[in-house]
Amino acid sequence: MMLTHSDAPAARTSGASSTETAIGTARVERLVAWGWQPAAIVVWIFVATPLFGGSNVYPLLVLAGIYGIAVVGVSLLAGLGGQMTLGHAVFMAMGAYASALATTKWGLSPLAGMALGIAAALTLALVTSPILRLRGWYLAMATAAFSFLLQQVLVNLRDLTGGNNGIFGIPPLSVGGFEVTGEKSYFIFSWAAVLVLFLLGRNIARSRFGRSLTAIHKDTDAAATVGINPARAKAVLWLVAAVPAAFAGSVFAHYSAFIAPTDFAFATSLLLFLPVLVGGERSIFAGLVMVTVFMTTSAYVTQTLTTELMEAIAVIVICLLSPHGLAGLASTALSRLRAIGRRDA
Amino acid sequence: MLEASSLCVEFGGVSALSEVTFSVAEGSVLGLIGPNGAGKSTFIGAASGVVLASAGTVTWRGAPLAGRRPDQIARLGIGRTFQHARLFPGLTALENVMIGSHLAGRSGVFSAMFRSRRWRKDETLLRNAALDAMESVHALELAHRLSEDLTAGQQRLVSVARALASGPSLLFLDEPAAGLTDAERHLLAADLKQYFATHEVTVLLVEHNLGFLMSLVSDIVVFDRGTVLAEGTPAEIRSNRAVIDAYLGADHAAR
Secondary structure, three states: OOOOOOOOOOOOOHHHHHHHHHHHHHHHHHHHHHHHHHHHHHHHHHHHHHHHHOOHHHHHHHHHHHHHHHHHHHHHHHHHHHOOOOOOOHHHHEEEEEHHHHOOOOOOOOOHHHHHHHHHHHHHHHHHHHHHHHHHHHHHHHHHHHHHHHHHHHHHHHHHHOOHHHEEEEOOOOOOOHHHEHHHHHHHHHHHHHHHHHHHHHHHHHHHHHHHHHHHHHHHHHHHHHHOOOOHHHHHHHHHHHHHHHHHHHHHHHEEEEEEEHHHHHHHHHHHHHHHHHOOOOHOOOOOOHHHHHHHHHHHOOOOOOHHHHHHHHHHHHHHHHOOOHHHHHHHHHHHHHHHHHHHH | OEEEEEEOOOEEEEEEEEEEEEEEEOOEEEEEEEOOOOOHHHHHHHHHOOOOOOOEEEEEEEEEOOOHHHHHHHHHOEOOOOOOOOOOOOEEHHHHHHHHHHOOOOOOOHHHHHHHHHHHHHHHHHHHHHHHHHHOOOOHOOOOOEEOOOOHHHHHHHHHHHHHHOOOOEEEEEEEOOOHHHHHHHHHHHHHHHHHOOOOOOOEEEOOOOOHHHOOOOEEEEEEOOOOEEEOOOOHHHHHHHHHHHOHHHHHHHH
């Protein structure tokens, strides 16, 4: 998604009018290139409710929007930054539990709960940032471990989190005097948030900071040579990516009115990461499309994404992420078998 | 002034650099020549924070370079190229050079998010610095081509532009002419001569192509097997017995 402005030294054309046309066309092209994705999201917001409202799929589209908020962050982290993150649901959990506790136990407003959730997520991100020294496969494993660790923490801090029973009775989201109630309102709210975050995220990608992340991702040593501090840039990105996830978690809590540790399990982290992996590292928009696809296809599979299915996917993902991929695992296994064969001969 | 003093670099028991001592005067262009494996690139590595020195020092304007991270060294105003162009794949030549001008900018995440006026100014600055750098090596027409679509010679030019983009005060050029055609080499030599004449920059130039090198440098240091073999003007070096035996060969001495 690197934007290359087409305003290189302009070709000299004969006559002022043809140059003007060329400039005009270039402007339109740039406008379209800039605007088609946000426009698509706007169209989606208007069109989806009349089309799918009331059907089985609609609640899944709301959830797609909520997860989509987090996916913007994951897209920057894993796509642009190339940082494997199989534990991003942890940050959603920060937002969700903060909002839940704030509004059910501590008598705070939903907005205060959101702020608390974001602060908690940022703190956690800051504390865990040393993990970014790991790369690739090892980072993937470490972030996956986060998911499992979080489950344990949420279950064991029973007094705070309600353990496995979770927290229920979370009031709807209200901003100022306005309350967000009903599927349709949450659909519009979450997808509008997706639109805003998409634009902010894209702005980040197409900037000095975004370029430095790409440079670090492609050739860390060469990037350092031009003055980019890889550790610091990755840490900033880690923090930045935690914020939309926390926000998404808060919205989830208010939408669902009930949260439990299983809502933020490894499966959820995969749901945030796989759309980015499949959608491609260069496009936030593709990640958003893929998370919607993932959520809706589960409606046409008779059950929702079951634990068994997610675990199967996890195994596949892990194989794919292994240092030399699936093929590498196979050739390692093959060479080991051959070695055994030779030894016996 | 760039000063190396008894600099030693060891790789697992093998001495890559041993007691290297020489200096590059402020604003001058020093050539560094020697056979393959003599330690030329290792020296640049040690001075740019990529390779760890085991003993001795190398300082730039008095500030020690050993032990600093590469990005810290870059922030001292030091730029370098690599033996291979090492452009960032998937990006255009201009984007590559704009990453080179990174230090000329200051905008971070927040100003990027909201596209503030400060951000716009910053981006223009970075872009212009990159375009200027590309212009100084006649690489402007490559601006919007993807780096992997460029020829080896073109990639090398872009990598030189990337090193120039931050306006360094000390420049390490590691074989900038390698892989260039004769025409490209002549043009680059002229471009670099022009650049050195119009910018305040100290340069250490590693190069095997002696014709290219001689047109740019005022002095030469010769490395052989990790140590300094000789120092002097091009004429002195050409007539130096030890240098001829180790590197130049008899036919060079005749000239």
